[in-house]
Amino acid sequence: MLRQYELVDRVLGYDPKADEALINRAYVYAMKQHGSQKRASGDPYFSHPIEVAGILTDLKLDTATIVTALLHDTIEDTGSTMDELTKLFGPQVAGLVDGVTKLTRIELTSERSKQAENFRKFLLAMSNDIRVLLVKLADRLHNMRTLHFISSAEKRQRIALETMEIYAPLAGRMGIQEIREELEDLAFKELNPEAREALIKRLNEFREASGDSVKKIAKEIQTKLEEGGLACEVIGREKRPYSMWRKMERRAISLEQLSDIFGFRVIVNEVPDCYSAVGILHTNWPMVPTRFKDYISTPKANGYRSIHTTIIGPQKKRAEVQIRTRKMHEVAEYGIAAHWIYKEGGAGADTSGEFAATFHWLRQLIEMLEHGASPEEFLEHTKLQMYSDQVFCFTPNGLLITLPRGATPIDFAYAVHTDIGDTCVGCKINGRHMPLRTRLENGDEVEIIRSQAQRPSPAWEAFVATGKARSAIRRSIRATKQAEFSRLGRQIVKSAFEAAGKEASDTILERALGPLRKPDLDELLAAVGDGTLSAQQVLLTVYPAEQPKNGRKRPIKGNGKDERDGAVRVTGRAAGLAVRFAPDMFPLPGERIVGIMMPGEGITIYPIDAPALEEFDGDTTRWIDATWDIDPEHPQTFPARLRVTAKNEVGSLGHIATLIADYGSNISNLSLAQRDMDFYDIQLDLEVRDLKHLTRIMSALNGLSCVNTVIRPRR
Template identity: 50%
Template sequence: MSLSSDLVDQIKTYNPDIDPALIERAIEYARVKHDGQVRASGEPYYTHPVEVAAILADMKMDPATIVTAILHDTLEDTDATMEELKKLFGDDVANMVNGVSKLSRIEGQTVEGKQAENFRKLVLAMSDDIRVLLVKLADRLHNMRTIHHIAKPEKQRRIARETLEIYAPLAERIGIHQIKEELEDRAFGVMNPEARESITNRLSYLRQEGTDMADTIIKALSKTLKDAGINGVVLGREKTRYSIWRKMQRKNVSFEQLSDIMAFRVLVDNVEQCYHVLGIIHSQYPTVPGRFKDYISTPKPNGYRSIHTTVIGPENQRIEVQIRTKDMNEEADLGVAAHWAYKGGASKADMKDARQFRWLRELLDLIENEQRPEEFLENTKLELFQDQVFVFTPKGDLMELPNGSTPVDFAYAIHSNVGDRCTGAKINGRIAPLNTKLQNGDQVDIITAKNQTPSPTWERFVATGKARSHIRRYVRQQQRDEYATLGRAMLQKVFQAEGYEYSEKGLAGILNQFRGAEVVDDILAGIGQGNFVARDVFRAIFPSHKAAPARKPNEMDVAEAGVTGRKAESSSRPMPIKGLIPGMAVHFARCCHPLPGDRIVGIVTTGKGVTIHTIDCETLENFADTPERWLDVSWGDGPDSPESHIGRIDVTIANVAGALGTISTVIGKNGGNITNLKITNRSLDFWDMILDVYVNDIKHLNNIIAALRATPQIASVQRSRGR
């Protein structure tokens, strides 16, 4: 078997102690199990996993990973079982094969949904042993090397797009640049073959014309180091075609305008020499401002360490110089795979390394919070694609966040509870709006409160997937609670109309009659959302009940409705605010209309007293430079019958007869009173309007909003912000 002997010989070059029988047994097992299966190229299928194993052997991986690669498709595509694999190859290999197996297709989902669910399962598998990801990346790399055998161009493009969006960023995140760059280049050739060919031709021309120039620069840098007594190696490295194309797109420049097609690398023995070389180069050649990065003192999240600087070097050429040790250079190519590479007669595998990356823990956190696989995939891309910004905690700890992050992202990066309870932030000692974009070197201090909850508006400006997933989870829960409250009220009304005392005990016995209902609240929320009909739920509880004839509303009903509608106007006792000096004049901001229950802040205005805003009011940005005017205030307990407040809501209604009357009826029945109405936009089918409603507090307003949302004539309703 030439395949097995070739693979064994390849492994022996770095691991002379390998047991050839183990590799041969695994290849024979794969050959037998995949018998009759062929690839698109016409080759026997088992040759594919052997080629995947060869890719991992190039990375000097340990025997367990090599065997896993050979067997990685047996569980999914053959009649092999976990018990059989454990018996023949051990628990470690069997568990990794199970993790890396191709995942079953999920019926009834979109292509995007299948991709997202498969990726979710991959993350779960690699969280237990990141070698699962190494095998998966090698598998994808061999598939990309043979992608030209796939007949359908649209399938080639789908695989290439998935490679660029998911697998290449994952390879970069664990630091395996050699796989990342080849995945990008091959996917680039499928997605944009004309651009790749054009850049290839231009690089070939430059290579012919500029060989002497590159050699001259290498010799000059080597002489500079030798004269300073540094024993270093200088290498020239051409940037990849895909990275050149991305830079052309990002900076909107032509190929001829790029000045750093070639990067030069200096390899030395230790960290001290790295900084010594940096000093020598900076003293010898002029530096280019803003082009210095020290990834040794602050490594990238994937563990990458190096010093990058750009100078006007020999021959007056602008060049990028990367300075690192030989060990750093090896880790830059192999990344996390270096932890499992066979060295000195033993594997350095340490299973703790599987969880050493914060981003991997973030992905696991996303899995717990996201309701739909598509949301998980979307937020994962946020985590993978962003460049980093480095900021500090008040204790001086360094935190890396995606570029464009805000204090809310910072709070969630510390801990999900800190993010949920965030009320404000200080950046470099000064209070700043929560949507402020953080800069490198900022010191961030998060202000929290026990009763704080995430604001739905945060989702507009957060940059991390973790923050977005937590905010969405809270919003979903709030909506569910509102719908459940509304559904309960609707069901109570049916019970009352039929002469029964309301009880939720009977709901538990009818869960199986309503699709998707697992707990009682699922039924109540379904009623509030309009998915279930309250009377149908009542009939399910009392199947033998005969409905009483409908009665007309009597004068008592009308009188009760009138009292309810006037309740907001009859109250005049004030709601105290904590944190103010007694006797200080208080005004409620008309831009955000704060209500009891909102998180609030006071702004001192000369001659006017204190204006109360909601903590997320956009107007507060105007006071960011005057923190001395900010007051920490909160709503007091208040009397039993608090003062009425104005709550402003945006409503979109269908342009049908009676729609306005329905709105006023629903608001009146829920204890509110319309004090002002303004139509902001008219179209053939819908009207947009702003309503000012007297309410007691935020809970009261939310109840009214929930009731309006359940009204068929209303397309959308939400609390108004910033008007």
């Protein structure tokens, strides 16, 4: 454990202007507050904040951050209060401590939601001062170093998984690679100890076989660069076990096939020297194709800049070489902690051009946090943002957009602006119209085609890769669904009130808000629309003397031409989020339909003769009148299904397909259900305008000599 004077000397070593008295006061205060508390290892609890502060001195952080590290557990684990910390150490330190404090008072239903809610609140605090994140990462690093002292295997696994999923990627996104790699490796040790031990054993064998080749290769690289007139420093390093394991898993290769078990860093003085070094290396040794990346001209989202190349270097060994200036090296090692703002104690870090990309990412997280429906959803989106390789794409105006690998034009649109994503209807990639689910590649130029009438499709969620896009899509769908449920609920309430001979004005309906515990009329109507509240309940709440209607009859089959007052009007094949068609039922305009209220989901539309309706006969309160509302000026097509038994002879299928096309229909799907020597059964999914259109096709098919039977199956 660091002694008091050792900690102060460390800070003064890189910051002679540090407030020595404040650090000493915090050290003594924290020691007294934690008193005789012990850690799982048996060590005094106070050793933990001291070690956290020591980790932060390695990052050369300012006095306020070091003091925060010493005090970060006092509010949670001792009798300290915010007022006391503010009085003794000032509002800045007190605010930082409050941001780092674990939120153990939150009582949620599961460990998963607890984790998500803590992370959500943690990021809120982080948005005000990034130093909160740095203290939290150091806190987690020391806890992981001492994880083996925890007796509960389940708890160790949970902490390790949380570290792997949240804190290690956060450290990476902030550019603090050393902390990220150590967190990953410590978590890997707990989550998969057998794999790690096997890898270390193989690595030791590989190291013994290689001897001191790393030093020799580094020396030869440096000699060649110096002969080329470059002043430089070459450092050889060995990757951590988890980093190698992840690459082996991703590429499905063996340890011997890894090109960067031993990597080399070339540190030069100026940016032009980086490119000169590349020229010297590639002149003396062949490069490995596809293994060259220039993160100087296109930096990573966390501010990382460097040139990566892999060469068949000295001793004919593959070697990954990273070339960077000394300033870039500091950023690569310490990430955002390397920025002058935390050495000088200034303000307005988000105005720094060098770290603009990092803060842009942070602002995106905060935007998702503000609009997320639940902590779990936010955690999912954030993990999508953090776990990613990168793809660099451009707008038609040349603006660079950085996205995770696997991103689509939808992700691109939302990365430019939320409104562009919400109104996206198509795209051009490198000047060609392409599907919205196309995966983008490095260097693609993407043009988004927009329409103000467009709204995000629920199907987009299946192929987006960024948390921002998924969050915005879900937010828009929730808003659209709420509006649809509200409109549907108004129709249902109006129908129920008219049947009772009562008025259903907004003023009258507002009488039900208090008794039914709804904040406004939209919420009330939406609850009726999604089936969680019935129109009869609203009616009886507004008019308590009204007798409930019993013995409601199931609607009978009709010809589909009725114009029933108050019936739910079905307007198209994609009826909406509040009104949907029953799967595999295929109702068509021209036949009678009925709605079944599904609580929490809205109304499902069935043909009146569907056998599946029998299961709802015992609960007639769920039956809703429905009618078609089709505009003859703008005809639509609807899915229909036929079962055709045809002769097993040459040309039968061709005759059937030709007839269907001649009648103006299209086959959307075809499957062979059964086949024998004489006949085979075909299931055809067609696109038709209405029941008459389908009936004409069925009659014509029955007239073909190769067709035995045609039926329209019902479930």
